[in-house]
Amino acid sequence: MSQQQAQKLAFTLLWGAASLTVLILTVILGYILVQGLPQVSWEFLTKEPTEMGRSGGIFSSIVGTLYFVAASLILAAPLGIGAGIYLAEYTHDGWFTSLVRFGIDALAAVPSIVFGLFGYALFVVALKPVTHGWSILSGAFTAACMVLPTLIRTSEEALRAVPQEYREGSLALGATRWQTVVRVVLPAAAPGILTGVILSIGRVVGETAALLLTLGGSLRLPRSIFEPARTMALHLYLVAMEVGAMDKAFGTAAVLVITVLGVNLLATWLTRRHLMRLLR
């Protein structure tokens, strides 16, 4: 076989692999949407589930998801962005940043079920007076720990992308470091930081394993963050595995997939717009 033929064969295989990757995505998305979308109706979205989720809709899990996502991000975003600011603006590479980066990498590598065990021991059991045991708050604390790496990395990157001249200009005008960060650097980096927050929302909405041990899984409509609840992802799992109502599981999966992909598309769109503005 000549080198030209070998190259032709190899490139054909590479094209095949890339096509297969696209095909896999198409099959999964197509299958979930074809099976799930016929289940989705106005009633499905606005009615509460009955008979353990065998009939009725998913309203309570939609509300649960909203409460849970909001609580997680309110807890995690200030910490994550603050850590990003410190790493980008207040310190130089040294042993401290190595330690912090190791912590971030390690945290990103911890399996979500281990976060679940941790969240159960700390937030559900030890901090019961604060979180009321299994509750949206316990789940949100746990999820907040999980999305910190994403938040810290994206905010640090967004801040580092701000041109050095901005800082120099502000400092030269007599502004303090904090004033420079808050009034000049943060606004310039805001779209990038927002992208990180939106990516975290996508991650939290799809999370399940950690919530199995912390959120309580109640089917009832939650009235506060101190009550147990379930998110759409948890509802999907419980309905498919414990109730066996596959029609409802597919309906939930379709809504969940559309939500998560919508959120991710929003993040991509924001990043692209931000990049265009920086390049202009």
Place this chain on the structure above:
Amino acid sequence: MRRAVFERGSEVALFLAALIAVVIIVLIGTFILIEGLPAFERTGLLNFLLGHEWRPLQGVFGIFPMIVGSIAVTAVALAVGVPLGLATAIFLAEIAPPRAERLVRPAVELLAGIPSVVYGLFGMTMLVPIIRALAQTWLGASLDPQFRAGYSVLAAGLVLAIMILPTIINIAEDVLRAQPLEYKEGSLALGATHWQTIACVLLPAARPGIVAAIVLAMGRAIGETMAVIMVAGNTPVLPQSLFSPVRTLTSNIALEMPYAGPGAHSQALYATGVVLFGLTMVVNLAALLVSRRRVKRG
């Protein structure tokens, strides 16, 4: 004066925020160790790790089948996912025309965004029936009846293979693109074909980075829970073949923790978590070492 205090205070607050990741890692390690240690003490570390029997009601806790289970599904996932992911990465980095790139890249991003329960639902209602049909018809005669349900090492491995694709593709593509252009130019100038350049110059040069990508994908596969539970069958018995039902370390915790009472049972599950935590930390360190070697050599 007040301004100086404020400056200092904000810096301290940000410093504490930066420490949070380290604090949480230490807290996680401490909490699961405290909860899990009694199980190691009661059963004995070696008996716990190498025991073949998991019977919570009798107080017998051996997680060897789950360790083997985690390794087995991860091995299948890597065997399928690495070639496919690596080939797609080479495609994107080297030969994709812009129009193909605009199709493949978003596809990879979307794959990364799909929640694991959705992969689980797909595996449970599509892959498992296909494998069941395969096990009952083509291989029916040679397979033990208990291996014909479709819930299997193979099903879990395949779902995981899909789930680790984005990790492998994204990192491997970055690494390939980061290789100095001179390598490629030199090779092409010597008369090598594009494919020879990829296979004999670019891939060897990118090897440490690609290994790091594979190690990270391995960590992801070991740690995945929901998708695996939904397709693996979850019997706590040593898997015999690709078609055996299998329980992983992650599923062991997720399946039993919701109903385990306090005491020996939940301690044994925390101890499973300790093993899992240790395993992922080792994998993560390995990835770090591999990529650091790259930096030193480069």
